Amino acid sequence: MSNKPIIGITMGDAAGVGPEIIVKSLENSEIQQHSIPLVIGDLKILERAARILESNITFKKVEKDDDFSKTISQNEVYCLDLDLLPEDLPYGEVSSKAGHGSFEFLSTAIELANEQKIDAICTAPLNKEALHKGGHLYPGHTEILAELTDTSNFAMMLSSPKLKVIHVTTHIGLQDAIDRIEPNRVYDVIKMAHDTLSQSENRPPKIAVCGINPHAGENGLFGYGEEEEKVIPGVERAQNEEIDVQGPLPADTLFFRAVRGDFDIVVAMYHDQGHGPIKVLGLDAGVNITVGLPIIRTSVDHGTAFDIAGSGKADEKSMLEALRQAIDLAPTRV
Structure with a gap:
């Protein structure tokens, strides 16, 4: 087992640009050099994004109950496949299935972080309307994180x-x-x-x-x-x-x-x-960090960009910076 931190990356709303910016970011050798990425989402949706991007990236599957200290090693990109979404999920549309999926991806990541199986969470964007249609009436990521970690005193910090x-x-x-x-x-x-x-x-x-x-x-x-x-x-x-x-x-x-x-x-x-x-200074530079939680969470500071989802045009700079911040804040494994 490597002493690199395991960064749990939640896929967000799969009808948006989340899968694409994750694939693009994980092609960056810097991320794999300094961490072990574990995408928590839907493998077939990630693979669809990789095909759109003509990426050669491959994901190695793990199971939620696996002993990560034995199954996860360096120089691999992993996926915990919750298999919640249809393969033909339309891009750019508000979907209750995608909204429910985004909640389940995050709640699973929180569970893994609470169990210290992962060292930090980095979230791709979700869509609040889809989240509500999926039966989860939260304003956004921050409030879900607070409730599921039993945290009452927290704040949103934006960093650029x-x-x-x-x-x-x-x-x-x-x-x-x-x-x-x-x-x-x-x-x-x-x-x-x-x-x-x-x-x-x-x-x-x-x-x-x-x-x-x-x-x-x-x-x-x-x-x-x-x-x-x-x-x-x-x-x-x-x-x-x-x-x-x-x-x-x-x-x-x-x-x-x-x-x-x-x-x-x-x-x-x-x-x-x-x-x-913050956003005047550049949407691609901002990172959202939830302060006050018992776990580390960073995020992109932009939305699901439904208008360009599935086109391969999404810019991954904010996701890359969010991953860097998660790596910097995460404890080193011993």
């Missing part, structure tokens, strides 16, 4: 070469997001950012916190005192613990400052406040 952002709220409407922002949550997210980056970068990070209103409220000129009520107490609590954090700061200039290098990570208050700047 020039900018890192962590979110106080994510997949809820803007009014609900403002209602849910409160000092303890702001403090918790600051602390998760501090702990995560301190561990990965071996130094305390410089953290900046966005305001909720334009100009961070500008001393009460905008809004109804949300910064004073919801944000500042959380920031001050973190500062009292000697965490290097500033805020709330105006979001319209803060992201520029972070990209310039003034801060290592930005705490965003809601989904679009944090996602927008």
